[in-house]
Amino acid sequence: MAHEQHNYLNHQKGIWSWLTTLDHKRIGIMYFVAIMSFFFLGGVFALLVRAELFTPGKTLFSADVYNRMMTYHGAIMVFMVIVPGIPAIFGNFVLPIMIGAKDVAFPRLNLMSWYMLMIGAAITGSTLFLENVDTGWTFYTPYSSIKTGLGVIPMVLGVFIIGFSSILTGLNFIVTTHKLRAPGMTMNRIPLMVWALYSTAILQVLATPVLAITLLLLIAEKTLGVGIFDPQLGGDPVLFQHFFWFYSHPAVYIMILPAMGVISELVATYSRKVIFGYTAIAYSSLAIAGVSFLVWGHHMFVSGQSEFAGILFSFITMLVGVPTAIKLFNWIATMYKGSIRLDAPMLFAIGFMFLFTIGGLTGVYLASTGMDVHFHDTYFVVAHFHYVMVGGTLMALMGALIYWFPKVTGKIYSDLTGRISWVFIFSGFNVTFFPQFILGNMGMPRRYYDYLPTFTELNQMSTFGSWLIGTGFLIGLFGVIYALLKGKEAGNNPFGGKTLEWTIPSPPPHENFESTPVLTGGPYEYR
């Protein structure tokens, strides 16, 4: 170290200063460490689940163990990785800087959200040792409420607390965006990443309380036997599905909207062009958030809801395609005639567009009531949601990691490592999940331990693909460690970004800005 400049990393020293920090940048890093550990755990479960499915019948362990691993895989990935992922890590780090603020509106609350995620994760994780849960991540009644063991209670309680953490983060982001923008930064000048995080935050605040009450009712059902979901006592188990999906469908947009924000940033920076259709991209986020509340019934086409409801839900579901397509076309229009640089983050962005499109189009299949009767609860659904969530959110997460790494650490992430990691993840992903579309179409049900011998080849292909993905992420992790130890000094703006975070030193000083920036134009002023 030639010259030691003063920044948020060396502002205070020692592990205690991290655990009690109120700095949004440090909290972002703490989220990164925590969420990546969960991701590792969820990934190991995924690899084990896939390994078990390498041959029909018993390959490694019993059906019982399989059910539990599948449950933990799903629950960890959804509630602890994909939902908090981009907002908690990158939102925390860049949102205040992008709008020219010194911190989020409520720094203490921000730290508290982190601790709530930790506590929730610990309670959920403790069931691994107390009593394993085998309900699947959706906790459907009556199985969860009447049949299976009491481990569901701590599991669900943990998820409840994690939900609280999510609500508080969303609340914090909304107030920050409303109240802490720098002079001149009107709502129509905030970067698209901020628009995406803002729409996500609205969803977090409006949808999560419904999950909270659903989970509380499930706990009440198990402890008090209130009978709301128990047909023997006059209740209706399907009500749980309505409640659950009223949250969980909007939740899939909690997972994907921040990813779309990342992609907007990457596309603008690596095409070196003014983003095409800023307003359309910005407001389509709000539109997606709004419509997402009206479509939950598409998870319940075969639950016995009325035909009219089915048709209505089918129609509204297809409407979500409109704002989504608006975004996609605007990104492509931005890239058109741009000076595109295919650096690793841009590769991940293009990967996102490719995989997310496949995921989205197969969603239209599933939204057609007739088709869904054929595909429901088959591997087609598994493939669909992995294309959307993993192909979408995780691709964006990797892109974001490499893109903002220099800003966060002051070191450049090796582009070559990033590209190699991309090749493995992208190809492995398709090898894993494309065969699952075919399997689903052939009739292989999801969540099953065993399958017909005819399905063997495709399953083996899928398992092989999972090893490729695993390797890809390990390479990505190697890249992080390598860059931290040996990375080149980054400088303020290594990629030529135009948003505010690129105007300050890397790593940023403790209070982000020496003097409050004053905005005179929009966020992407290329050419």
Add this chain to the structure above:
Amino acid sequence: MSTANHSGGFHHAHHFNSAEHQYESSKQGIWLFLVTEILMFGGLFVGYSIYHSLYPQVFHAGSKQLSVVLGALNTVVLLFSSFTMALGINYVQRGLKNKAIIALAVTIACAAIFMVVKFFEYTHKFHVGTVPGKYAYTEELSASGEKVTKVGALLAEANKLSVVEREHKLHLDETEYEHLTLLEKTKNWPLFFGFYFVMSGIHGLHVLAGAFLIFWVLLKVIRNQVGPEYYTPVEGVGLFWHVVDLIWIYLFPLLYLVG
């Protein structure tokens, strides 16, 4: 956290421009939080209305068993406490410390009265057996092979006694006896008490949380940490308390008066 500028004696946090700015932001945060509270109860209300339309007789018979007098008493107590809370905020803003302390203390006392009344209501329900779901049933089987409810068992005992003896031995007066008989004739009636206990229980937890928070701001008043220049915590807790009261205003007719 470092606090920079001074403004009217109160230190605002470094990332805000002024005390006013910080106050506005905090208030927005509190309102957003209250929205989530209302949405959470909203889920319960939706469930309640669905089942109410599915089983009107269950909700009719069930609500008859609740004591309108006690429910109304609690409603009055909470309304009054909203008034004293509002007074408390006003006194803090005007710097009338002693009056603020009294107003806040009375509010806490109201919360305590509310909980005591709830306690008597609950224990009485345990006594007669109008409890939620599976706990409403005893292990005994009736002659026809159906599981017997605790209310059914109590009524069987009551039927052997005269009106005076019922009053004396089982603490059952005539109206209650009639209500329980009506209840026992209704299929699936424990469902109503499932809703009753969950809704009033979660609300009760909010009352406790609210009382705790008011106590916290009361301490702040005593220690002069809030006053005319800075009263955000008092106002925030006050808003929370009003929402808790508001929810009860909806719960009371829904649970006690639907019959």
